[in-house]
Amino acid sequence: xxxxxxxxxxxxxxxxxxxxxLHRWDMYRWDRDHRNAHVPKxxxxxxPLTVLLPVWNEARIIEKKLDNLVQQNVPVRxxxxxxxxxxxxxxxxxxxLNTHPEAFLEVDLLRMETRQxxxxxxxxxxxxxxxxxxxxxxMTDADALLExxxxxxxxxxxxxxxxxxxGAVPKREGARHDETMHRTAWEAxxxxxSMVDSTPFLEGSCMMWxxxxxxxxxxxxxxxADDAQIATSIRCRGWRTLTDPLAHFVDAAPSTLEGQRRQKxxxxxxxxxxxxxxxxxxxxxxxxxxxxxxxxxxxxHIIAPLALTIATASxxxxxxxxxxxxxxxxxxxxxxLHLGFTxxxxxSAALWWRSRQGKSSGPLSLVGQWxxxxxxxxxxxxxxxxxxxxxxxxxHTDVREHMLDVEV
Numbered sequence: 219x220x221x222x223x224x225x226x227x228x229x230x231x232x233x234x235x236x237x238x239x240l241h242r243w244d245m246y247r248w249d250r251d252h253r254n255a256h257v258p259k260x261x262x263x264x265x266p267l268t269v270l271l272p273v274w275n276e277a278r279i280i281e282k283k284l285d286n287l288v289q290q291n292v293p294v295r296x297x298x299x300x301x302x303x304x305x306x307x308x309x310x311x312x313x314x315l316n317t318h319p320e321a322f323l324e325v326d327l328l329r330m331e332t333r334q335x336x337x338x339x340x341x342x343x344x345x346x347x348x349x350x351x352x353x354x355x356x357m358t359d360a361d362a363l364l365e366x367x368x369x370x371x372x373x374x375x376x377x378x379x380x381x382x383x384x385g386a387v388p389k390r391e392g393a394r395h396d397e398t399m400h401r402t403a404w405e406a407x408x409x410x411x412s413m414v415d416s417t418p419f420l421e422g423s424c425m426m427w428x429x430x431x432x433x434x435x436x437x438x439x440x441x442x443a444d445d446a447q448i449a450t451s452i453r454c455r456g457w458r459t460l461t462d463p464l465a466h467f468v469d470a471a472p473s474t475l476e477g478q479r480r481q482k483x484x485x486x487x488x489x490x491x492x493x494x495x496x497x498x499x500x501x502x503x504x505x506x507x508x509x510x511x512x513x514x515x516x517x518x519h520i521i522a523p524l525a526l527t528i529a530t531a532s533x534x535x536x537x538x539x540x541x542x543x544x545x546x547x548x549x550x551x552x553x554x555l556h557l558g559f560t561x562x563x564x565x566s567a568a569l570w571w572r573s574r575q576g577k578s579s580g581p582l583s584l585v586g587q588w589x590x591x592x593x594x595x596x597x598x599x600x601x602x603x604x605x606x607x608x609x610x611x612x613x614h615t616d617v618r619e620h621m622l623d624v625e626v
Contacts, residue, residue: 220536220539220540220546220552220555220556221551221552221555223532223533223535223536223539224532224536224552224555224556224559225555226528226529226532227528227529227532227533227536227559228559230525230526230528230529230532231525231526231529233521233522233525234521234522234523234525234526234529234592235522237514237517237518237521237522238518238522238588240514241407241514241518244410245406245407245410245411248410248411248413248414249406249409249410249413252413252414253413255413256409256412256413256460256463258371258374258375258377258378258462259374259375259377259378260373260374260375260376260377260378261374263373263374263376263377264373265352265353265354265373265376266295266352266353266354267292267293267294267295267353267354267355267356267369267373267426268294268295268296268297268347268351268353268354268355268356269287269294269295269296269297269355269356269357269358270297270299270340270343270344270347270355270356270357270358271283271287271296271297271298271299271357271358271359271360272298272299272301272336272339272340272343272357272359273298273299273300273301273303273307273311273360274300274301274302274303274307274333274336274339274613275303275304275305275307275613276303276307276360276361276618277303277305277306277307277310278615278618278619278622279360279361279618279621279622280307280310280311280314280360281310281314282363282621282622283360283361283363284311284314284318284321286363286364286626287321287322287358287364288318288321288322289366290364290366290367290368290369290370291366291370292369292370292373293323294322294323294356294369295322295323295324295325295326296322296324296325296326297326297328297343297346297347298311298325298326298327298328299327299328299329299330299339299340299342299343300327300328300329300330301330301333301334301335301336301339302329302330302331302332302333308327308329311327312327326346328342328343328346330342333610334439334610335439335440335442335609335610336422336442336444336609337437337438337439337440337441337442337444337447337609338439340357340437340444341434341437341439344429344432344434344437345434347429348429351429354373354376354426354427354428354429355426355427355428355429356369356372356424356425356426357422357424357425357426357445357448358423358424358425358467359422359423359424359469361423361469361470361617361618361621362388362423362424362467362468362469363467363468363469363621363624363626364386364424364466364467364626365389365465365466365467365468365626366626368386368424368465368466368467369426371462371464371465372384372386372424372426372462372465373426375460375462376426376428378458380457380458381457381458381460382427382428382431382432382452382453382455382456382457382458382459383420383425383426383427383428383431383432383448383449383452383453383457383458383459383460384420384425384426384427384459384460384461384462384465385408385417385420385421385424385425385426385445385449385459385460385461385462386421386423386424386425386461386462386465386466386467387405387421387461387462387463387465387466387467388401388405388421388423388466388467388468388469389466389467389468389469390468390469390470390471391468391469391470391471391620391621391624392470392471392473392620394471394475394478394576395576395577395578395583397471397478397576399583399584399587400482400587400591403584403587404419405461408420408461409461409463411461411511412458412459412460412461414507415458415506415507415508415511416449416453416458416459416460416508416511417449417459417460417461417511418446418449418450418453418459418492418500418508418511418512418515419445419446419449419489419515420445420446420448420449420459420461421445421467422443422444422445422448423467423469424465424467425445425448425449427448427452428452428457431452431455431457432448432451432452432455433451433455436450436451436454437451438491438492438495440607440609441487441488441491441492441607441609442484442485442487442488442608442609443485443487443488443489443491443492444488446488446489446492447488447492450492450496450500450512453500453505453508454496454499454500454505468621468624468626469617469621470617470620470621470624471617472616472617473616473617473620474616475575475576477616479594482591482594483594483597483598483601483608484608486519486594486595486598487598487601487602487607487608488608488609489515489519490519490520490595490598490599490602491602493512493515493516493519493520494516494520496512497512497513497516500512501513501516519595520595520599522592522595523592523593523595523596523599524596524599526589526592526596527596533559533563536556536559540556566585566589569582569583569585569586569589570586570589570590570593571586572586573586573587573589573590574590574593
């Protein structure tokens with residue numbers, strides 16, 4: 219009775235883990251073979267640039283964000299869309315613009331009558347701009363401060379006509395140990411995927427694209443992860459979507475454990491819904507290597523947490539049999555399997571718990587972070603299965619307070 223659940227547990231763990239190992243090996247090869255070639259073609263490339271700035275209740279930080287955009291020393295048109303703020307965000311913007319009349323080439327200020335979430339706001343702004351608008355669009359968040367030269371650096375990639383979108387890399391303030399490891403691992407993955415083809419995930423806090431490469435109707439207004447939706451739409455239509463390792467912005471992590479988990483679950487739901495909705499199109503034969511990348515991401519975000527859930531249920535079932543029938547006899551297959559899995563489960567549980575609390579486990583920290591990530595992805599799947607959408611969320615006010623003290 220112990221052998222069958224142990225076999226199921228081992229098989230489920232293998233299903234969850236093996237694609238991660240394969241992708242890590244591929245990342246090593248891609249980085250080794252393509253790192254020197256992953257540079258923009260342009261040196262002084264310039265195009266008309268529109269900065270899309272979606273805001274909602276950003277009165278604390280909006281003036282600092284506008285100052286930050288001016289410090290980029292790039293002539294831009296500002297397209298700001300307000301999602302029915304209940305504070306004085308819009309009034310502060312108008313006052314700032316009155317005292318800085320030459321800060322931007324042109325300013326469009328759009329207002330939504332009701333708050334619907336970020337993606338509907340982005341869709342409305344892009345339709346206002348038009349798919350065939352001249353030049354480039356850069357979307358950035360109010361709580362992300364761009365390092366000097368970030369916009370000009372990103373623009374250089376578009377000297378290559380096959381580049382459709384480029385994303386910057388975050389420097390996150392106040393992140394816990396597990397959050398730092400999580401970010402580092404996923405950024406390495408995005409960069410390696412960018413080197414060999416494209417990554418489906420870019421950072422909406424600062425990303426740039428050609429409007430003509432994006433099909434606005436591909437964006438789902440009732441889902442979040444608008445940045446990944448934009449990147450996937452552009453790549454599926456034939457252009458590359460890349461991460462630039464030398465373009466940076468600064469943002470902040472929520473200051474509480476619960477705040478960081480809530481942020482991750484919200485993000486996870488958006489990615490999971492995108493990966494499910496676009497899987498057939500993104501993995502079609504004509505998509506080449508990107509199809510493999512997308513299938514792997516689908517596995518990482520959906521299949522792996524489900525497989526780990528099956529493994530956990532099998533472990534509980536095995537222990538249930540032990541409780542009913544006692545420990546297996548010594549020198550039997552059942553005893554060896556149960557003993558081996560018991561040690562594995564104790565180590566895994568300890569690593570998961572330490573990562574969940576933001577503590578390091580030395581060289582095994584990455585394993586603990588993986589288990590903690592699978593937990594949050596599983597919670598996201600449960601949230602979606604219960605019919606709850608997280609595309610509208612409560613703002614992390616502590617992040618805004620922290621960013622007021624950040625200098626870039």
